[in-house]
Amino acid sequence: MLQEATVNYRRQATVDPLGYLTTTIYDNAGRPTATRNARGYVTTQVLDAKGQVSAVQDALGNRTSYTYDKVGRQTSVTTPLGYKTTTVYDAAGRTVSTQDALGNVTTYSYNANGAVVSTVNMLGFVSTNVYAADSNRQVASMDPLGNVSTTVYDLAGQVSASIDPQGNRTSYGYDNAGRRVTVQNAQGYVSTSTYDANGRTVASTDPLGRTSTTIYDAAGRAVASQRPSGAVYTTVYDALNRSVASVDPLANTSTTAYDANSRVQAWTNPLGYKTTLSYDANGNSVESWDARNYRTTTVYDQLDRRQASVDPLGYRSTSVYDADGRQTAIQDEKGNFITMAYDALGRQKAINDQLGYTTSYTFDAVGRTATRQFANGDVTTYGYDSGSRQTGVAYADGTKVTNAYDTLGRRTSMADSTGTTTFSYDALSRLTGKTDPGPLVQGYTYDAASRVQAWTNPLGYKTTLSYDAVGNSIESWDARNYRTTTVYDSLNRRQAGVDPLGYRSTSVYDSDGRQTAIQDEKGNFITMSYDALGRQKAISDQLGYTTSYTYDAVGRTATRQFANGDVTTYSYDLDSRQTGVAYADGTKVTYAYDTLGRRTSMADSTGTTTFSYDALSRLTGKTDPGPLVQGYTYDAASQRTRLVDPDGGVRTYSYDVDGNTSVYQDADGKLTTFQYDRASRKTTVTYQTGLRRMQGYDAGSQVVSMTDEKIGGATLAKWTYTYDEVGNRKSIVDSNGSITTYAYDAKSRLTQDKTNGTNAHTYDYTYDQVDNRLTSTETGSVQTQVYDNSGRLLTSQDASTLTTYTFDRNGNMTNANGTTGGGVTSVSVISMVYDKENRLTVHQDYSEEPPQLTTFTYSGDGLKRSERAAGLVPTTLVWDGSDYLQGRS
Incomplete structure (x- = not known):
């Protein structure tokens, strides 16, 4: 009290x-x-x-x-930094104009009843309102573009209809108490509301007839709600009308406790895990303890603004404000600053990162972003119509994007360097059609609840969906009319899925809603367990092999233990960037970063790799152990224009206006050129060797033809392709007349591959419930495969040879042994060894004489660093990002 x-x-x-x-x-x-x-x-x-x-x-x-x-009306406000806003009134005390701190003026005019009839903004754009002659009820409004919206009233003065600028009408009905009981949208769909004697909504029914109900106690508090599915959620209150417990349809209960000032003091989830809070005298939350009792602290200044935060590991970040209360600096946990500057209206006009690189903004008179200048000086400019809709974007390289809108503000077209994309809508503003450059046309239909009911692709093939009473998608039919079914529990969680072949997978959840088990289509289980904060601490596969995780106080992965017992440990800096990985065999990878969080070095067992960047954080240099040096340059659109490899070879790139690579010159000076259609699909590739490859597409962007020819000469080869309704390739016809056809099952798995002509063959395939291939048959010759419960191949048997495979607990294949004569004669033995990250390091083939031994090493990024066959000089692999660039011996 x-x-x-x-x-x-x-x-x-x-x-x-x-x-x-x-x-x-x-x-x-x-x-x-x-x-x-x-x-x-x-x-x-x-x-x-x-x-x-x-x-x-x-x-x-x-x-x-x-x-x-x-007469005591406030005429100006001046902020602590001296920014002044003024207001002017007429004789009746109505605001006739306001002037902001930059001198921009907005004016207002009124009718005799004191209602605003027009507003003129800082750019001179006028919005007007029209009122009924006998009252101040607004009957029409016109925006600066001249679009008119109207409102219709019944005899009781209640809004009976609203009509948008395109004439779409929404109607409203009321009961005798003036409560809105029906809403009929522009397509005639009706939603209804039902009230009790106290005017509280007790039932709502959507256009599909699905009803949700609410139950109140004697104090008028909503104590239960029932979804259309029948699922009931309840809420429990204390004597002060505070919600102290919520119970879901499965009886899982979450509770909330309060202090004497009715501030939340603790939350307890259905598993009993508790989060607690404490406050200062002004009610600011100053400490929070998670379910493991780790503490996060927040410090506030004299104006109750967040001044500092201290995470559970004791790392501190701080904020600085100006006299007008705007955040002007953030000091991160390592002491580096990000600073912000503002204009007189409090809009952020510049932000400087920890290295001092600045991105700046300018604004027009009504506060819309006019330009953005990046740290390298490139400027992007934005244009708008009088309705403040973005009509254009102009980039520093001269490319532009323009947008057009209808009277309801819906984008109807977008034009860029590839062409124009158009959009169409129904009366409820739902997207019904989209036409990309090409033209590639897509269409959408909806049910009465505005859920997508069908989607038609540019080829005219349709995918359809159906829903349950609460809006979960329970069935989908692909363009071949194959059905996939999903079953949900009373909490709307996916409980089971049934694929087009009738195979069923199920999910199990704990009382906190976390998925604890998945049963696959063969009945095998994957199980998961979690810690008090809901983080996955272990996952066990179908064979019971378990991978487990631990976390530090701020939720970062601290260790990972594989099924074979190997433990990998992770370390981090104050900004939660990973600084180290320590493997079970003692090998380590360490990382260093600059103040912008960009990785500057990586040290692993093969040596140290360093990285350099420009002001836009684009990679400009990389030096691998060796040293092997690579360099990169870019154009104004941040497209790579030059790559220098470790041998000094220069690769150059040119682009068309759409950003597609148009010319590539390799390190030997050879040119390859590319051409594209309006949909940016590659249509022609011309090689310096004199070969030209041309590709044609259907409306679904599937390749339907490919032709190789000599430049200015004869056709060398030609292929045509057909596809089924869901994009599976049905046939290939080559220039010799050879035809290959393909067949698929309801899950789009290849079941037959048949070719005629000189290389005629027929392959047939069968699968188990989880898509493992069981048999491959070629003209009566059968190869069979057997798998374990986790899908690993155990044996492969053809007419003469049985091959058996073994795996370690981590799922790595360690041996492949081929035998004939009922397992008596060995014909091939291959063994493999892996490192502590499960990467192949040794491959030995004993079927060769002498046995062939190949070894591999890897970088800290997991990319293959070297490859060495026995008796040969090792090959060092150089990578461009994750793409192979070259090998060096």
């Missing part, structure tokens, strides 16, 4: 239930002049002779000033 004490009418103190004291000080006239909050910080206000507040000074001494006209 709040307690108040007053002394001589000059000082009043309020004590809250926790004993925190707030004090108000008054002048001799009994007017409040200062307030001391519960933390002891004082805000003062200066009053003029009329008792009007002329200035307010906060606890940091920042002063905001106010002026008034003769």
Whole structure:
């Protein structure tokens, strides 16, 4: 209970239930002049002779000033930094204009009844309103583009209909108490609401007839809600009407506890894990403890702004503000600063990163972003119409994008360097069609609840969907009319899925909603367990092999233990960037970063790789152990234009206006050129060897023809392709007339591959429930495969040879042994060894004489660093990102 004490009418103190004291000080006239909050910080206000507040000074001494006209209307506000906003009134006390701190003016005009009839913004764009002759009910409004929306009223003055600028009408119906009971949208679909005697909504029915209900207790609190599916959610309240428990349809209960000031003190989830909070005297949350009792602390300044945060590991970040309360700097946990600058209206005009690189912005008179300048000086410019819709973007390289809109503000077209994309909508503003350059046309249809009911691709093939009472997608039919079914539990979680062949997989959840098991289509289980914070701490595959994880105080993965017992340990810096990986065999990888978080070096067992960047954080250099040096340059659109490899070879790249590579010159100076259609699909590739390859496409962007020819000469080869309704390739016809046809099952798995002509063959395939291939048959010759419960190949048997495979607990294949004569004669033996990251390091083939041994090493990124066959010089592999660039011996 709040307690108040007053002394001589000059000082009043309020004590809250926790004993925190707030004090108000008054002048001799009994007017409040200062307030001391519960933390002891004082805000003062200066009053003029009329008792009007002329200035307010906060606890940091920042002063905001106010002026008034003769009748006491506020005419100006000046911020602590001196930014001034002014207001002008007419004789009736109505605002006729406002001027912001940059001098931009907005004006207003009124009718005789004092209603606003027009508004002119800073750019001179006019919005108008029309009212009924007998009242101030607005009957029409017109935006700056001239688009008119109208409102219709019934005899009781209630809105009976609204009509948008395209004439789409939404109608409303009311009961005798004036409560809205029906809404009919522009397509005639009706939603209804039902009320109890106290005017509370007790039932809502959507256009599909699905009803949701709410139950109230005697105090008018919503204690239960029932979804259309029948699932019931309940809420429990305490004597102060605070929600203290919620119970889902499966009886899982979450609870909330409060302190004496009704602030949340603790949450407990259905598993009993608790998060707790504590507050300062002003009600700021200063400490939180997670379910493991790890603490996060927040520090506030005198104005209750977040000043610093300390994570569970003790790392501290801080914020700095200007006199107007805008955040001007952030100091991260390593002491590096990001700074921000603002204009007079408080809009961020520049941000400087930790290296001092600046991105800046300018704005037009109505506050829309006009330009953005990147740290390298490139400027992007934005254009708008009078309705503030973005109509154009112009980039530094001269490329542009333009947009057009209809009267409802929906984008109807987008034109860029590839061509124009158009969009169409129904009366409910749902996207019904999209036509990309090509033209490639897509279409959508919806049910009464505005859920996508069917999608038609550019080839005219349709995918359809159906839903349950609460909107879960329960069935989908592909273009071949094969059905996939999904079953949900009462909490709308996926409980089971049935594929087009009738194979079923299921999911199991704990009371906190976390998936704890998956049963695959063969009945085998994958199980998961979690810690108190809901992080996965272990996953066991279908064979029971378990991978487990631990986490540090701030939730970062600390260790990973594989099924074979090997433990990998991870370390991080103050910014949670991974700085080290330590493997079970003692090998390590370490990483270093600059103040922008860009990786500058990686040290692993093969040596150290370094990286350099430009002001836009584009990679400009990379040096692998050797040293092997690569360099990169870019154009204004950040497209790579040059790559220098470790041998000094130069590769260059040119682009068309759409950003597609148009010319590539390799390190030997050989040119390859590319051409594209309006949909940016590659149509022609011309090689310096004199070969030209041309590709044709259907409306679904599937390759339907490919032709190789000599430049200016004869056709060398030609192929044509057909596809089924879901994009599986059905046939290939080559220039010799040879035809290959393909067949698929309902899951799009290849079941037959048949070719005629000189290389005639027929392959047939069968599969198990989880897509493992069981048999391959070629003209009566059968090869069979057997798998374990986790899908690893155990044996492969053809007419003469049985090959058996073994794996370690981590799932790596360690041996392949081929035998004939009923397993008596060995014909091939291959063994493999892996490192502690499960990468192949040794491959030995004993079927060769002498046995062939090949070894591999890897970088800290997992890329193959070297490859060495026995008796040969090792080959060092050089990578361009994750793409192979060259090998060096």
